[in-house]
Amino acid sequence: MTSITPNVELEQKWDKTFSKNSKLDHCKVTFKNRYGITLVADLYQPKEIQEKIPAIIISGPFGAVKEQSSGLYAQTLAERGFITLAFDPSYTGESTGEPRNIASPDINTEDFSAAVDFIGIQTNVDQDQIGIVGICGWGGMALNATAIDKRIKAVVTSTMYDMTRLMSKGYNDSVTLEQRTQTLEKLNQQRWEDAKNGTTAYGPTSLELKGGEPQFVVEYADYYKTPRGFHPRAINSNASWSLTTPLSFMNMPILTYIKEIFPRPILFIHGENAHSRYFSETAYNEAVEPKELLIIPNANHTDLYDRVDIIPFDRITDFFNKNLK
Template sequence: MTQHANPHHQNQDQQYQDSPDIERRNLLKITGAGIAVMSIGSSLPSSALAQTQSQPNNEWDKTFAKSDKVDHRKVTFNNRYGITLVADLYLPKDRADKSPAIALSGPYGAVKEQVSGLYAQTMAEQGFVALAFDPSYTGESGGEPRHVSSPDINTEDFSAAVDCLGLLPEVDRDRIGIIGICGWGGMALNAAAVDTRIKAVVASTMYDMSRVMAKGYNDSTTKEQRQQGLEQLNQQRWLDAEQGKPASGPVSLELQGGEPQFVVEYADYYKSKARGFHPRAINSNSAWTVTNPLSFMNMPLLSYISDIAPRPILLVHGEKAHSRYFSETAYAEASEPKELMIIEGANHTDLYDQVDIIPFDKMTGFFRQHL
């Protein structure tokens, strides 16, 4: 079923209107949204950007306030490819001996100190053990080179997080769900399709990264444009091979003027120290590698979304989000039980940190019912 919710929030931004010219021009700019088929000439050497893996510590360095209802500690675990992932574990102070648990990640180009951590801490306040992790090659997690992503490895990251949760003495391993946000919403759905240990999945303000990289926004990329993009990316491979390391794109979300409203909204979150800036986040302070889109361009993430059934899916999206069509398509292709919740007046990034808009009560009820 599809629901519409009014969070009593009036968004003044106009809904993004489709424009092939704007979409194509900004395909080259929006590295923070992970879209880019970037021109070779715009790339920077990897050393020009902050790409060093940080040493994990337990200091509170989040973009949100620490809750007094939750215990927090840093944990590490390995995925199936031997990459060490770093995560923040949030434990409700008032909890059962064996609690239900949720693994979380996203958005695409963010770190666990931002959106996924806020979601995790909030769900822990509701009684769930919650694990917000940095995906492979990003944040405090391992993997070289830095700042690349993979539809396979990043799907595996979710399953590795389930491994981690299931080994904790505080967790009932038969009651584990996942939440994926933005680009990691697609990864979460892909993980749930293959990992039957995941009993319920929420995708919030979801992006299908394979679809947008292969086809552009609103599937507007022509066959000729796709071929041109592949030619550029593979020419970049020669340059990377000659240099012995991958080049990075321009620093994410450095606005020059003329960007569409949704790009301005991304920058408002990721670049604002009062809101979501974090020095380890690719979208705040760095860039993906130039060739990062390659593995997504012919590996569709949601091919088996119908296989998640009979385990339930909850899709949450903003009414005014430019990305809303990703959730609507996923909902149409998924099998029952499924639900699509549209948040009235909300744009894409409102569901990053606007706690009066994010339907945490709905998510709590969903997981209490199904875990």
């Protein structure tokens, strides 16, 4: 197994939010992206592989780590016969990059391609049969990566967010030009504060509810702040993004070239009752066939993080079996 060892100490015990399937082979691997950042990932694969088989790369949600939702997806799809890789994006989890807890639509898109670099040179992977899954905010990144990286043969998004649209326009595109300008001015002033102090400033700890929050925020807290999904390395569980993280998202719409995913297929999956459903519906409308929008009845946004009785793994498996060949 090809691996570049970073100058970091990796957690070796099983510390996922889901139970380990001992019938699979599992190990941690590392590789570098084009910017020299070392990414840390969990590799899952069926035991005793005798031939080259398809591989699937997974990341997300935004502010999560590979020990949470993406790892659950990876292990479950490995149980169904794929080699899978769940990675921590740059600057988060066990992956490197300073300062910590920042995001970038460019670098995080590159993270997917770096994972394709890594998985495609493994001796038991068919380079022509690589797919990716993006969950929540990494759904938009996955679409952006697929548009630019023709090695990716099929893409699934689950409970997708377009983070560039959200940060630049707000929920349901409700932000006015005046509000956007005020936000940018505030972020620009924060850059001077960070420069003066010589450190990166961060917001308050994520999802510390005080009462009166919107229902979808309560649902986030029910995942990230409880034993259901809490993980000490997850930004959304016990940390926060840097205050200036939104800057690079404000004028870089990542779905500009979604039509260039053609002729490769896209499967959009979203919950019927998810506050974020419009992100998938818009992306679906802008994408070119072959495409499919699968709406899960009665599901909210976070149900598709870990509710294995709700996540349509059979449909995902059928999609990849059909299109990774």
